[in-house]
Amino acid sequence: MASAGCPLSYLLLLVAVWGRNRLAAAQPAATTLRFNSEGTFKILQIADMHYGNGAKTSCRDLEAKVLRTCSDRNTTLFVQRLLAAEKPDLVVLTGDNIDFDASNATRSMDEAFQPVIDAKIPWAAILGNHDHESSLPREDVMKYLTKMDYSLSQVLNPSMESLLGQDASQTPIQVNGVGNYYLQVFGPAGSDTGNTSLLNLYFLDTGEYSKFSRVGGYDWIRASQVLWYQLLAAKLLGSAPEASTPTPALAYFHIPIPEYESVLKDESKVLGDKHEAVLSPLINSGFFTALLQAGDVRGTFAGHDHTNDYCGELMGIHLCYGGGVGYHAYGKVGWPRRARVVGASLRTNKAIAKTTQEIVTWKRLDDSKMSRIDPQILYNANARRWTFGMKSAGAVMSPLLLILLTLVITACSSCLFNTLYAKYRRKVGIDEYSRVTEDIPLESNYPIDSDNSDDD
Ligand SMILES: *[C@@H]1O[C@H](CO)[C@@H](O)[C@H](O)[C@H]1NC(C)=O
Numbered sequence: 001m002a003s004a005g006c007p008l009s010y011l012l013l014l015v016a017v018w019g020r021n022r023l024a025a026a027q028p029a030a031t032t033l034r035f036n037s038e039g040t041f042k043i044l045q046i047a048d049m050h051y052g053n054g055a056k057t058s059c060r061d062l063e064a065k066v067l068r069t070c071s072d073r074n075t076t077l078f079v080q081r082l083l084a085a086e087k088p089d090l091v092v093l094t095g096d097n098i099d100f101d102a103s104n105a106t107r108s109m110d111e112a113f114q115p116v117i118d119a120k121i122p123w124a125a126i127l128g129n130h131d132h133e134s135s136l137p138r139e140d141v142m143k144y145l146t147k148m149d150y151s152l153s154q155v156l157n158p159s160m161e162s163l164l165g166q167d168a169s170q171t172p173i174q175v176n177g178v179g180n181y182y183l184q185v186f187g188p189a190g191s192d193t194g195n196t197s198l199l200n201l202y203f204l205d206t207g208e209y210s211k212f213s214r215v216g217g218y219d220w221i222r223a224s225q226v227l228w229y230q231l232l233a234a235k236l237l238g239s240a241p242e243a244s245t246p247t248p249a250l251a252y253f254h255i256p257i258p259e260y261e262s263v264l265k266d267e268s269k270v271l272g273d274k275h276e277a278v279l280s281p282l283i284n285s286g287f288f289t290a291l292l293q294a295g296d297v298r299g300t301f302a303g304h305d306h307t308n309d310y311c312g313e314l315m316g317i318h319l320c321y322g323g324g325v326g327y328h329a330y331g332k333v334g335w336p337r338r339a340r341v342v343g344a345s346l347r348t349n350k351a352i353a354k355t356t357q358e359i360v361t362w363k364r365l366d367d368s369k370m371s372r373i374d375p376q377i378l379y380n381a382n383a384r385r386w387t388f389g390m391k392s393a394g395a396v397m398s399p400l401l402l403i404l405l406t407l408v409i410t411a412c413s414s415c416l417f418n419t420l421y422a423k424y425r426r427k428v429g430i431d432e433y434s435r436v437t438e439d440i441p442l443e444s445n446y447p448i449d450s451d452n453s454d455d456d
Pocket residue numbers: 062066069070071073074077
C-alpha cells in the first residue's frame with residue numbers, strides 16, 4: 001500500500017507546486033508608484049461602497065422609479081465609469097467597502113474590487129466600521145485585502161520595532177488596528193528623481209466603535225498610531241531630498257477626526273456640501289496636532305458620512321470627505337453618488353520639477369455626464385511667491401505690473417462678480433444642487449483631460 005501511496009503524494013506535490021507557480025505568475029509584479037513622464041499622479045478615492053450580495057442586494061435613497069432596477073451592480077457600474085473617466089494611477093478604498101449584510105465576506109470583496117482589478121490599477125484599501133460585520137473578523141478582512149491582485153494594502157508597515165530600532169521583545173507598544181501603512185510615489189522612471197519619493201501616502205485604521213465603557217460612539221486614531229505616524233514622518237523627513245522640507249503627503253482614513261467639524265467655523269475656506277452631522281469619535285486623540293507638528297500632510301481624506309462631500313482648510317491642512325459611492329448604502333435622493341479625485345503635479349510653467357508643485361482635488365458625480373465639480377487647490381509649492389510675484393521683501397511693485405493689474409481687474413470685474421457669487425452659492429449647508437464646474441481654475445498647472453464623456 002505504501003508503494004502505491006508514494007507516487008500519488010509526489011503527484012499531489014507536483015500539482016500543488018504547479019498550482020502555486022501558476023498563481024504566482026498571475027500576480028502582478030510588485031508595483032512601484034511613480035509620477036508619469038508628464039509629471040502627474042492621480043488618485044481616485046472610493047468611499048463606502050457597502051457592497052452586499054451583488055444583484056440580490058437592493059439600493060437606498062433613490063427616486064422610486066429607479067429604485068426597482070438598482071442593486072450592488074450599479075455600484076460596480078459607477079466604479080467602472082469612474083475608472084474610465086479618470087484613469088487614475090492609484091485607487092484608494094477608504095473603508096465600509098463591504099456591508100454588514102454580505103453573506104460571504106470574501107465573495108463580496110472579490111466582487112466589489114473586481115472593476116479595479118480588471119482595470120489593472122494598483123489599489124490600497126483600509127477598513128471602516130462595517131467591513132468586519134459579515135462573515136470574517138477584522139484582521140482576516142484586512143489580510144484578505146492584502147492578498148488580492150494589484151493590492152498594495154498592508155496590515156502594518158513599518159512596524160513599531162523598525163521605527164524604534166529595537167528588537168520586538170523590547171517594544172511594548174503595539175500599533176492599534178489593522179491597515180496602518182504608507183506608500184511612496186516616486187519621480188518619473190529614468191529621471192533624476194526616479195529613486196526619490198515626491199509624495200507620501202499614509203493609511204490609518206480608525207477602528208469601529210469605542211472599546212472603552214466610559215466613552216460611547218466610534219473608535220479613534222489611538223495614541224499608538226499617532227506615535228507611529230510621528231516616528232514614520234520623522235524618518236521620511238530624514239530621507240527627504242532637502243532634509244528640512246518635508247515631502248508633501250496625504251492621509252487616508254475612514255472615520256473623520258473631530259477637526260472636520262472645526263473646519264466649518266470658517267465657511268469661506270470650505271467647498272462642498274454637508275448634509276449630515278460629522279460622526280467623529282467623541283474624543284480628540286490629537287492626530288491633527290501631530291499632522292500640524294510634522295508638517296508634511298497637506299490633505300486628509302475620510303469617508304463614513306456619505307452625504308458630506310466637503311473639503312475645507314484648517315491651519316494649512318485640507319480636511320476632505322470622499323462622499324459615498326455605494327448604492328446599497330444610505331445616500332440622499334437627488335444628490336448623486338460621488339467620488340473624490342486628487343491630482344498631484346510636478347509641472348511648472350516650463351518644466352517638470354524635482355518636487356511636487358501642486359496638489360488639486362475635484363469630485364465626479366454618477367449623473368449622466370459624470371459631472372466634474374468643485375475643483376480646489378490643496379497645495380501649491382509656490383503659493384507665497386504668488387503675492388503679486390513679489391518674493392523679495394521691500395521690492396517696489398513695478399509700474400508695468402501695476403498697469404497690468406489694473407487692466408486685468410477692469411477686464412475681469414464681471415468674472416470677479418461671478419466668482420464671488422459662486423462662492424456665496426457654494427456655502428456649506430446650502431441644500432441646492434447646482435455647482436457643476438467643468439474646469440480646474442486657470443492658475444492651476446494640473447493638466448485635465450478635456451473629454452468629459454460618458455463612458456457608460
Ligand atoms: C442601475 O443599472 C441598471 C442596469 O444597468 C440601469 O438600468 C439603472 O438605470 C441603474 N440605476 C441607477 C440608479 O444608476
